[in-house]
Amino acid sequence: MKKTALIIFILFFLLSFYAFATIEHTMSSIFKQLDVTETDLKEHIWSNIAYISFSYPNPKQLLNTSNSERESIVNIVGNFVKSYTKTEEFVSKYKEYIKSRKPEPPQKPESIDDIKSKQKEQIKKSIEEMETNKKKMPADQQAMFDNAIKSIQEQLKEMDNPNNPAYSKDVNNYIQQGYEQEMKDYKDKLAQWEKEYNGKPDELVKKWLTTFLESTSDIDFNAVLKDENGRKIFVNNEFQSKPQIWKLCFRAGKKTTEAARSFAQSWVNELTK
Template sequence: MKKKYLIIPALFLSFCFLAFMAADHSIETILQKLQMTSEDAKEYAWSDCSGCYFSYPMPGDLKDTPLDERPAIVKAVGEFVKLYSKSDDFRNRYLEHRESSKPSPPQPPESMEETRRRQKAEMEKSIRDMEKAKADIPASQKADYEKILQALKQQMAEFEKPGNDAGSSEMGQYTQQAYEAEMQEYKDKLQEWEKEYPREPGMMIRRWLEEFLRVSADVDFGAELNTDESGKKKFVKSEYERKPELWKLCFRAGRQTTEAGREFAEEWLRELK
């Protein structure tokens, strides 16, 4: 896909904001003017919905769209996105996304017997490795090396004494308690995941639409602008400069376009409930 993205504004709003002069508002013409394929548009729709953010294409040769054409373009693009959201491809991508977000269960701890077998095997290997390397040790270091080797063998002998596993038993109990705590945390996260990611993608789409409606609810279309020394336009009210990029895009798109986007989003939300 051509890299023509600017992260943050509403898909069906921003498509028409960037605009074109054609009076044909079919989705085919819209995509052609935006120099996009239907697969590109589907990728936009999926990325925006799944990430709950907003992006739009920015071909440089597209200029102003007549204000009275924008609502029809909003609806055409919105219908395209809505239709894609009902497709098997969208649902399958959602299920993959859902599964990738699923928490992983903790690994069960070793049994006391497994732990002792592993520890014994590790000590035996250390002794074998030291015995093998002993021949290459310089004569001046052999005495110290032999002391270390004998200490390791003594440790092995103590480990193998009958009944010398009380510490292992206590450690096993501690490990089991830690595992049970991790398992409870996993179950809690799993419940949250099941609420956050139901089997169908409707909730994900609702969050996306609700975020657009929330941010676009208080756009001041009468806000004044001035031009700074670099020629960049800025809001006279400094608090408007701190608004989200989606809010600023709605301002630039204008009241008609934004209201058309909000109307479409509200209608779609009613269908999802």
């Protein structure tokens, strides 16, 4: 029994290695055919998934391939993307990404007494500096310093006036209320962050795939184009405002798009289980 299990395991391992090697070999050919590097493609994969976008390093090269090749390329590249999202490299990028998007708690505000104390220290320092500068000036110019110093000293005295509204308990309450609202907003954002992101990138990948499926669900492959200023545009103005991925899939053709949508839907189904 153990011997049989070992043989099955070895066969499974060899078949898996063969399949992986075949994909790698095919992807190497596609890199050359589409004039992209593996590094470029991985960067685009990460960027697209992280920011829910659908850019491609060299779309013209993809459109230059024959219709018969595109469906095969879509599935091969799709498997490459799928495999890459399960690598340590991708997961590491994801962890850094969610860390950078984690909300920061608001800084606890100072009390009105602390604020007043700091302001008084600054004013006292200003008075000392003016006293020092006054001594450096000719006697006939020192009077203007006396007036300025007297004015600032009056401001300093007014700060300790218990009826000064700028330092009342009401102001302290407003500061606290503002902080409590900031804390509430922070907790709401943190809860949303925890719901949207976790240790695995599956939900983010699923969101990306779902957005692709939604954006390409209503492509009219019979839409008519016309020439305008040396470029092709849709006769139907409504189509001109469609997302870029919608237009790219239109140009790629129905079979290519159906292959991409089928792959994406199958992947979504796997992630939903």
